[in-house]
Amino acid sequence: MGRKLLIEHAQVEGIRTYEVYRKQGGYRSVEKALKTMSPDGVLEEVKKSGLRGRGGAGFPTGMKWSFLAKPEGVPRYLLCNADESEPGTFKDRYLMEKIPHLLIEGMITSSYALGANTSYIYIRGEYSWIVFILEKAIQEAYANGWLGKNILGSGYDLDLYVAPGAGAYICGEETALIESLEGKRGNPRVKPPFPAVKGLWASPTVVNNVETIAAVVPIINDGGDEYAKIGIGKSTGTKLISAGGNINRPGVYEIELGVPVEEFIYSDEYCGGIKNGKKLKACVPGGSSVPILPHFLINKTANGEQRLMTYESLSDGGFVSGSMLGSGGFIVYDEDQCIVRNTWNFARFYRHESCGQCSPCREGTGWMEKVLWRMENGQGKLSDIDMLVDIAKKIEGNTICPLGDAAAWPVAAAVRHFREEFEWHVHEPKACMERNYGLVREPVAV
Amino acid sequence: MPKVKIDGFEMEVPDGTTILQAARMIGGDIVPPAMCYYSTLQGSGSKCRTCLVKVTKGSEKDPRPMPKLVTSCQTMVMDGMEVANITSEEVQKARAGVVEFLLLNHPLDCPICDQAGECHLQDLAFEHGAAGTRYEFERRTFEKIDIGPYIKLHMTRCILCYRCVYVANQLTDNRVHGILNRGDHSEISTMIEKAIDNDFSGNVIDVCPVGALTDRTFRFKSRVWFLDPMDAHRECPTCSGKAVVWMYGNEVFRVTARKDKYGEVHDFICNTCRFEKKAPGDWVVEGPRSIDRHSVIAQGHYGQKALTVR
Numbered sequence: 001m002g003r004k005l006l007i008e009h010a011q012v013e014g015i016r017t018y019e020v021y022r023k024q025g026g027y028r029s030v031e032k033a034l035k036t037m038s039p040d041g042v043l044e045e046v047k048k049s050g051l052r053g054r055g056g057a058g059f060p061t062g063m064k065w066s067f068l069a070k071p072e073g074v075p076r077y078l079l080c081n082a083d084e085s086e087p088g089t090f091k092d093r094y095l096m097e098k099i100p101h102l103l104i105e106g107m108i109t110s111s112y113a114l115g116a117n118t119s120y121i122y123i124r125g126e127y128s129w130i131v132f133i134l135e136k137a138i139q140e141a142y143a144n145g146w147l148g149k150n151i152l153g154s155g156y157d158l159d160l161y162v163a164p165g166a167g168a169y170i171c172g173e174e175t176a177l178i179e180s181l182e183g184k185r186g187n188p189r190v191k192p193p194f195p196a197v198k199g200l201w202a203s204p205t206v207v208n209n210v211e212t213i214a215a216v217v218p219i220i221n222d223g224g225d226e227y228a229k230i231g232i233g234k235s236t237g238t239k240l241i242s243a244g245g246n247i248n249r250p251g252v253y254e255i256e257l258g259v260p261v262e263e264f265i266y267s268d269e270y271c272g273g274i275k276n277g278k279k280l281k282a283c284v285p286g287g288s289s290v291p292i293l294p295h296f297l298i299n300k301t302a303n304g305e306q307r308l309m310t311y312e313s314l315s316d317g318g319f320v321s322g323s324m325l326g327s328g329g330f331i332v333y334d335e336d337q338c339i340v341r342n343t344w345n346f347a348r349f350y351r352h353e354s355c356g357q358c359s360p361c362r363e364g365t366g367w368m369e370k371v372l373w374r375m376e377n378g379q380g381k382l383s384d385i386d387m388l389v390d391i392a393k394k395i396e397g398n399t400i401c402p403l404g405d406a407a408a409w410p411v412a413a414a415v416r417h418f419r420e421e422f423e424w425h426v427h428e429p430k431a432c433m434e435r436n437y438g439l440v441r442e443p444v445a446v
Numbered sequence: 447m448p449k450v451k452i453d454g455f456e457m458e459v460p461d462g463t464t465i466l467q468a469a470r471m472i473g474g475d476i477v478p479p480a481m482c483y484y485s486t487l488q489g490s491g492s493k494c495r496t497c498l499v500k501v502t503k504g505s506e507k508d509p510r511p512m513p514k515l516v517t518s519c520q521t522m523v524m525d526g527m528e529v530a531n532i533t534s535e536e537v538q539k540a541r542a543g544v545v546e547f548l549l550l551n552h553p554l555d556c557p558i559c560d561q562a563g564e565c566h567l568q569d570l571a572f573e574h575g576a577a578g579t580r581y582e583f584e585r586r587t588f589e590k591i592d593i594g595p596y597i598k599l600h601m602t603r604c605i606l607c608y609r610c611v612y613v614a615n616q617l618t619d620n621r622v623h624g625i626l627n628r629g630d631h632s633e634i635s636t637m638i639e640k641a642i643d644n645d646f647s648g649n650v651i652d653v654c655p656v657g658a659l660t661d662r663t664f665r666f667k668s669r670v671w672f673l674d675p676m677d678a679h680r681e682c683p684t685c686s687g688k689a690v691v692w693m694y695g696n697e698v699f700r701v702t703a704r705k706d707k708y709g710e711v712h713d714f715i716c717n718t719c720r721f722e723k724k725a726p727g728d729w730v731v732e733g734p735r736s737i738d739r740h741s742v743i744a745q746g747h748y749g750q751k752a753l754t755v756r
Contacts (some may be wrong), residue, residue, distance in 0.1 A: 392544030
């Protein structure tokens, strides 16, 4: 059993309340940071820990913090990105729902390190009940002197707010999040300038994922070096993985980075194997926007090495035979699942969530969705398969924000690894409908 | 002053110049097309992705090439930068892809569109577009809306460049229209079909690169290439009064602001000049306007009726 740093106390009765959380050793990191460390000292610890962004891209957090511009007389902001909307990812929800004080503790320590006096938690609108949980926790923190003016007599002030969004996936992109927080339409900004220089209200801003900020708490408590001992190579620490799909035990698991993927799927500690004793077909290891892996590339990389749950190992082989750790939305497919239908479902999501600002993403996501829908309904053509790859290639890398890439990667990867299944959909539409929907019906005219 | 080389042409440009502006200083074929960038509107650009270029050398200090194609309208020039536009196959392919995306939901109703002949999308499709489409689905359509007495919004033709939104934000008193919805179903609109009512609203017609916003006082009156554009001015208390009148014989068919080579207006004109002053005596005609961007208009011969419909 691996060490648990974040959700160790998640099952303790009443951990949502301040008293129980404090009894379990809560707010120690704030005490330690504010009383014994300088802001730069906290930053050094985070750098030493090798913590990488848990929201998807895996950018080193310490480096991100050190890029923050610090001009005189301009406020700085820390924003917590709780707009977790990726299909397959639900780890932040678990964390915020169970232990809201952990996030708040992380926010205080991180804000202190960055010198931010106002911080925001931008939470997606669909998590409406978590807004109340967080606000109650913030009230308790204010009442006990962890927030507000002159925290612990250190002279450091911090105000923390929860800002609910209106339910847009695109607002999880950091500049769109900032736009939305400013009260505008959530369109991503053109970079540069990066948020570290010009972010919220044209001030230097850092945007971090919920889990990243929560991970600062154990780093300060135990020290960065101790945290860096967990994991392999540049993937240090623990990671929350939200496992779903055809497995025996779906749920949120905290793993030490470096657990073999095979162990993660089949061990009773984690997913507990494939449901109903079926065979493994494919796996999406990091939320819907990362490339899908076929069964022969899940346990072993293309070189024959064992595939581990780390940033490096999962992306081994690039996009030809690898994927990404992403945000940790681990989706497992058994042999009965239809890859075309699944890809269409993802494409439909991206079509719906594209902001419509730049043309390749706006038009391309809709086009891909329509082509996949046609194929799924038995009207596909063989030329459609190559056309899908071509559309994906024309979107990828040509858009303002990464949503275009996120829409293109799963489609391109599905065609790359499961071309036979796409061809089967074209050649035998009735047979694939029988499998997918359990009934024989005539192909629908599109 | 930084030196930049675009497709082998070197130019010294002031600090803070974008690649697109530098290319325009050099001029000629190497200027990337721009559908959404508008130099006089703050914040415009980077949306249409037609101006993508390849930076083959970042700068003198850091000679690495940039990993992705960049939008030339937003990327600042660095000293020693080398850019490939028409010499890069990758750029041409990406641009052809963008044109395909832009035309995907465009109705291609050029034969009945008032913008035909001075439409940027037409020029772009002519230069980079494919002969046919691979899109086999129903295109998105919208109802035509009259926004105010002078402007017709034909959303079906829109390519969502956001230029008119910036005009409404920056040129007029209060914001009157914007984008509704998201993704490929987003649309330019006024909330609850409210009329656009202010002195400078007519400029949204000039900034629109396609025929989505057209002049209701000119709709279906004539094709632009049958008209003679003339530089003209008048004493106007509201605006500069400098405009182009489009004449057929002695009759003024429409009035627009003066657009430069790249279709950009620097002196915006007011609605009175644009829509209400159409008697020949209203304007002091300075002389013929040379139009070099749109070849079909430039072909018109002043003083003679060379083009007749057969």
